[in-house]
Amino acid sequence: MTVVHGPEPVARVLRDMAADVDVCVELVHAARSRSPELSRLTEEATRSHVTAMLRAADPWFTAPERTGSVDDQDFTAALLLGADRAVQGVPMTVVLRGVQAALGRAAEIVVDRCRSAGVSDRALLSVVLRLQEYGAAMERQVIHGYRAAEHESPRAPGAVRTRLLHQALVGEVPPRQEELARAGVRADAAGHYHCLVAAPVPARAVRSPHAVTVPLDGRAAGLCPRPPEADEVDPEALVVVAPAAPLPELPALYRLCVRAVDLGRQHGLHGLFDVTDFAARIALAEQSSLGTLLSRRLLGSLDPADAFHHQLALTALAFLDNGRRLDQTAAALFTHPNTVRYRLGRLRQITSTSLADGDGPLAALHWWWALTAWLESSTRR
Numbered sequence: 001m002t003v004v005h006g007p008e009p010v011a012r013v014l015r016d017m018a019a020d021v022d023v024c025v026e027l028v029h030a031a032r033s034r035s036p037e038l039s040r041l042t043e044e045a046t047r048s049h050v051t052a053m054l055r056a057a058d059p060w061f062t063a064p065e066r067t068g069s070v071d072d073q074d075f076t077a078a079l080l081l082g083a084d085r086a087v088q089g090v091p092m093t094v095v096l097r098g099v100q101a102a103l104g105r106a107a108e109i110v111v112d113r114c115r116s117a118g119v120s121d122r123a124l125l126s127v128v129l130r131l132q133e134y135g136a137a138m139e140r141q142v143i144h145g146y147r148a149a150e151h152e153s154p155r156a157p158g159a160v161r162t163r164l165l166h167q168a169l170v171g172e173v174p175p176r177q178e179e180l181a182r183a184g185v186r187a188d189a190a191g192h193y194h195c196l197v198a199a200p201v202p203a204r205a206v207r208s209p210h211a212v213t214v215p216l217d218g219r220a221a222g223l224c225p226r227p228p229e230a231d232e233v234d235p236e237a238l239v240v241v242a243p244a245a246p247l248p249e250l251p252a253l254y255r256l257c258v259r260a261v262d263l264g265r266q267h268g269l270h271g272l273f274d275v276t277d278f279a280a281r282i283a284l285a286e287q288s289s290l291g292t293l294l295s296r297r298l299l300g301s302l303d304p305a306d307a308f309h310h311q312l313a314l315t316a317l318a319f320l321d322n323g324r325r326l327d328q329t330a331a332a333l334f335t336h337p338n339t340v341r342y343r344l345g346r347l348r349q350i351t352s353t354s355l356a357d358g359d360g361p362l363a364a365l366h367w368w369w370a371l372t373a374w375l376e377s378s379t380r381r
Contacts, residue, residue, distance in 0.1 A: 010127055013113045018054045023109060027054075030105035031098035037090050038098045040170055041217070048218065049084070050102065052077035057134060070133050075141035082145025092146055099142055103135040161185065162214045169195065169221055169254040174247040180223070185212045188225040192244035196228070197221050197257035198237050199265060205237040219261060221254065233272045238264045242275045256282065284369050291373035298370040301351050304378035309350070313378075315343040316355060317371040320364060324355070 017023050028046045032039045038046070056077045085095045110131060114124050161183045167175045168185075177187060187193050198205035198213070198220040205220045206213055206228050213222030220237075227241045240260040242253040253275070260278035263285060264270075284291060302309040315333065319340065322328040326337040333340065348354045355367055 009117050009119055010114060010123055013117050013119070014110070014127075017106075017109060017113065018057065023106075024050050024054060026109065027102040027105055031102040034097040034101045035094045037094045041090075046098075049077065049081045053081070053138070070137045071140075073134075073137070075138065078138045078141035079145035079148070082142040082147075083149035086146045086149035092143070095142060095146065096139060099139055100135075103131070103138070107131050158214075161212055165212070165214050165221065165223065166216060168193075168223065168247060168250050169216065170251060174250065177247070183212075185223050186210065186225045188244055190244070192246055193223040193225065193250060194227050194244050195221070195223060195242040195250050195253045195257055196239060197254065197261045198233075198239040199261045200237065205234045206232060206239060207234070208232040217258070219258065221257075223250075227274075228272065230272050236270060238270045239272050240264065240275050240278070241272070259285075280365070280368075284372070288373070291369050292377065294366055294370040295374040295377070298353060298367065299351055299374045302374065304374075310375070310378060312343050312347045312350070313371050313375050315340060316347055317368065317375065319344060319355065320368045320371070324364075 024047060027050050028043060031046055031050070032041070032043065056074050059073065081099075082095065086092075107128060110127060111124065114127060119127075164175045164180055164183050164185065167173070168180065177191060180187070185193075196206065196211065196213070199218070201215055201218070201220045206222065208224060208228035210226055211222050211224035211228055211232075213220045215221075225244075228239070233239045238261055240257045242257055245253055256275050256278075259282050260273070260275050263278060263281050264273065299313065302313065304310070315329070318332050319326075319329045322332055326340050329340045330337040344355065355364075357363065
């Protein structure tokens with residue numbers, strides 16, 4: 001292997017790392033593996049911070065010949081990480097363990113890639129020292145952000161509600177009902193709460209006077225004694241509400257609502273939904289490989305590259321979504337019922353099977369699952 005010298009090979013390695021999604025995933029896993037407190041946060045909550053810090057570090061690492069103090073770099077992402085974790089109630093020591101784990105994994109990846117690129121030991125040592133210097137500065141900035149959030153009106157109503165709702169929806173130990181009540185978060189007559197999650201996060205995704213919401217992991221999350229009405233929801237938002245439940249059950253319901261919102265946004269949904277409306281989507285999404293097998297069995301003759309085949313699959317899915325009614329399917333697709341009938345006939349000819357084959361709701365479910373999996377797969381191609 002040829003040994004290379006100079007800053008350019010090192011800069012290329014580090015620049016590629018900053019743009020590599022797999023590197024970001026590895027650093028996220030390293031950070032989350034260090035404690036239960038961090039693993040309970042959503043992976044996306046950690047990934048967004050890691051991605052921002054990787055991008056912010058690019059000028060320092062891709063120009064190793066540059067001089068000057070590392071503290072002059074842009075550490076906004078590190079400050080925000082510290083502030084967010086303080087609001088979420090994650091202990092400082094846990095935050096630093098996660099940061100150090102991610103930095104340690106980053107150093108391992110740097111060493112491996114630089115050696116594979118033929119970087120000399122002398123240049124590699126300089127990179128490792130530069131990484132240590134940057135890591136120490138990053139830790140200081142995370143601490144600054146954490147301390148600033150701690151001292152920023154911690155008893156203000158907004159800060160108290162954010163802390164309590166995070167504790168109720170994500171924390172291991174739920175807050176007391178008395179604390180929630182003092183912060184304006186009310187339960188129903190049985191002492192239960194409806195959990196809700198909304199996205200995207202406009203200023204007032206939910207306008208119900210009974211709901212208390214805060215930004216959480218890139219969405220709006222909240223609690224209320226009764227579900228909001230449809231006219232109390234921003235028409236551009238997707239709001240998912242769970243049935244009323246006692247405090248210990250809220251974290252599990254919150255995770256289901258988050259999953260429902262994410263799936264709903266993928267399908268362009270908006271409006272107000274009960275989380276049970278997504279029961280099939282959530283359950284089937286967890287078994288994606290089985291959906292692929294079903295689509296191969298029922299739709300193996302369709303060509304993902306054929307636009308007409310794509311149209312046939314969309315029509316069949318709309319037919320199932322509209323109760324197998326030709327008139328309602330045609331209205332949903334802005335076409336004529338005879339056109340729907342023709343497309344379903346062509347699908348039957350191409351696949352040698354029919355939506356009418358099989359008895360009972362399971363047959364319809366298999367078709368819906370196969371069509372959904374096939375359309376998602378063909379869209380990704």
